[in-house]
Amino acid sequence: MTSKGKTRRMMSVGLSGLALAAALTVPAYGASDGGGSGGASGGAPHAGPYGAGWQLTETGTDARFRGLAAVDRRTAWAAGSKGTVLRTTDGGRSWRNVSPPGAGELELRDVEAFDARRAVVLAIGEGEASRVLRTDDGGATWTESFRNTDPRAFYDCITFFDQRHGLAMSDPVDGKYRILSTRDGGRSWAVLPDAGMPAALPGEAGFAASGQCLVSSGPRDVWLATGGGATARVLHSRDRGLNWTVAESTIPAGDPARGVFGLAFRDRAHGIAVGGDYRAGQASPHAAAVTGDGGRRWKAASTPPPAYRSGVAWLPHSRTAALAVGPTGTDLTTDGGRTWRTVDTGSYDTVDCTRDGACWASGEKGRIARLNGR
Template identity: 75%
Template sequence: MCAAALTLGLLAAPAHAAEPLHGAGWALKSTGKEVRFRGLAAVSHTTAWLAGSKGTVLRTVDGGRTWSDVSPPSAVAQALELRDIEAFDSRRAVALSIGEGEASRILRTEDGGATWAETFRNPDPRAFYDCLTFFDSRHGLAMSDPVDGKFRLLSTDDGGRTWEVLPTEGMPEALPGEAGFAASGQCLVSAGPKDVWLATGGAATARILHSSDRGLTWTATESTLPAGDPARGVFALAFRDRTKGLAVGGDYRTGQPSPQAAAVTSDGGRSWNGAATPPPAYRSGAAWYPYAGNTALAVGPTGTDVSTDGGRHWRPLDPGSFDTVDCAPAAGCWASGEKGRVARLERRG
C-alpha cells in the first residue's frame, strides 16, 4: 500500500483524461487508533475529519501525516457510536451518533474540535438517526428510521446549532421492515441548494427517496439493488449534481452474494438502472472523483472499485477494506474503515 506523495497538480486530472486514476491507489495513513471510522469528511487534499466508535473524532490538516484527537469528552465517556460527520472547513464540523432514543445525538464544533456543543439529543425512544447531510454551511438535515410509519427528518438553518423535526405529510409511507443503514454516513445525501436523497433497505424492495424542497415533500423510486432481507438494500448514495447519481449496496453479511450491487441515475433519481458491470461484492460507500465528470469510487469490506463511465462499469482498484469514501470538491479523496484504517488517494511511485 506504499505510495509516493502526490502533488495537488497530479490529483487535478483534467476531465477529458481517459484514465484519470491510472496509477493511483490508496496510501494508508496511521491514526494510532483501533476504532472503526464510518464517518468521514474530506475538506481538502490536506484536511479531513473522521468519526468512529467509542466517541472518537480525529482531524488532520497535514494530509494525514499527523492526526489530532479532538473527540468530544461526553461522547468518549459514553462510548457513543459516531457514524457520520460533515465538515465545512478545518474548524467547523457536525457529528452524529446513532442508536435508539437518547443514543442518537448531534454535536457541533467551531474551533477545530477543542470544544463541542451537543445541539440535539433524541427524546423519542422510537427514533434511530442514521445520517446527516448539509446543503451549505447553514442548511442541513438528519434522517431517522421510520417513526409511526414514515421516515423522520430533522432540519437546521443555522449550521447545526438548533434542530427541529420536519412535518411528515409529504413523506411516503415506509414499507414493512424498511430502514436506513448507518454504514458510511451516505444514506442521506444532497446536491445543490435544495435537492436531497434518502437510501433504504430491509424491505421487499430497496428504494431511493428524493426531495427537491429540502425535505418537505418526497417521491420514492424502486432501485435495482438487492432487497428482500434486513441485511440488503441501498447503503450509500453519491450525486455529482441534481441529476447524476450513484447508488451502491447489496448484502452486508460476509460471504453472501450481492449481484447488481450498483445503480445509476441521470434524471435525479426518478429512474435507476443497474450497472452493466457492477462491483463484485457488497459496497458501503461511494464518491465522485472531483476532476473527471464520469469517474467514481466505491468501497466496501472486500475492496475499492472505480468507474470511468459514470457508474455503468466498475473494475477493481484496491483489495483493502474500507467502509466509506469522500472526495473534497477542490482536491483530495479519502477513505476510512475498520481498525483505524484511513487512506488518501495518491499516485503510486
C-alpha cells in the same frame, strides 16, 4: 459525508478526476494490502491491480471510522466508534484526536465539516443514543445541539446543503422516515412535518454504514437511501426535505441486511447508488445502479462491483469517474457507473473526494487513507 453544495476553501487544484482515473488504470508495480491488516499504520501506497492505491496514514487508534468529511487536500475529519473524532490539517501526515469529552459510549457514524474548525457529528442509536454535536474551534470544545428523546427514533445520517442548512434522518416512526432540519449550521434542530413523506415499506430502514444514506447536491436537493424492505428504494426531495418522491432501485433487498447503503450525486441529475448484502460471504449481485434524471429511474450497472459496497464518491472534476468502497475492496468506474473494476483490495467503509483534487477513505481498525495515483 460532505455535500456537493457545501462551500469549501479552494486551493490549487491537484490531480483532476480524469488524471486520477488514468492513474488507476496503469498496470500495477506493487501489491494490495489484501483487505484489512495494519490499518492504522502509514507507509507506502498499497497498489491495486490497476496501479494506484490508498496511502494509509498513522491514526493511533483502532476505532472504526464510518463517518468521513474531506474538506480539502490538507484537511479532513473522521468520526467513528467509541466516540472517536480525528482531524488532520496536514494532508494526513498527522491526526489529532479531538473526540468530544465523555463520548466514549457513543457510536459516531457521520460527520459534516465546513472547514478545519467547524464540524457537526452524528451519534446513532435508539432513543437518547442518537445525538448531534457541533464544534467551532477544531474540536477543542463540543456542544450537544440535539438529543433524541423518542425511543422509536434511530438516526442514521446527516447532510448539509451549505454552511447553515442541513438535515438528519431517522428510521421510520409511525410508518414514515423522520427528518430533522437545521437553519443555523447545526446549532439547533427541529423535526419537519411528515405530510410530504411517503409511507415506509414494512421492515424498511436506512443503513448507518458510511454516512451516505442521506446526501445532498446543490441548495435544495436531497436523497435518502433505504433497504430491508421488499425493494431497495431511493427517496428524493427538491425542497430540503418537506416533500418527497420515491423510486425503486435495482439493488436487491428483501432482507434486513440488503439494500442501498450509499449514494453520491455529482449534480441534481446524475447519481450512483451502491449496496448489496453486508454479511460477510454473502453474494451481492447488482450492487450498483445509476440515474441520469435525479433518481426518478435507476438502471443496474452492466458490470457491477463484485461484492457489497457501502460508500461511493465521484472523482473531482470528472463527469464519468467514481470510486466505490467496501470491506473487500475499492472499485473504479470511468463511464458514470455503468461498469466497475476492482483497483484495490483493502477494507474501507466510506470514501469522500474534494474539489481541489484529493480523495480520502476510512474504515475498520483505524484505517484512514488518501488516494495516490502513479
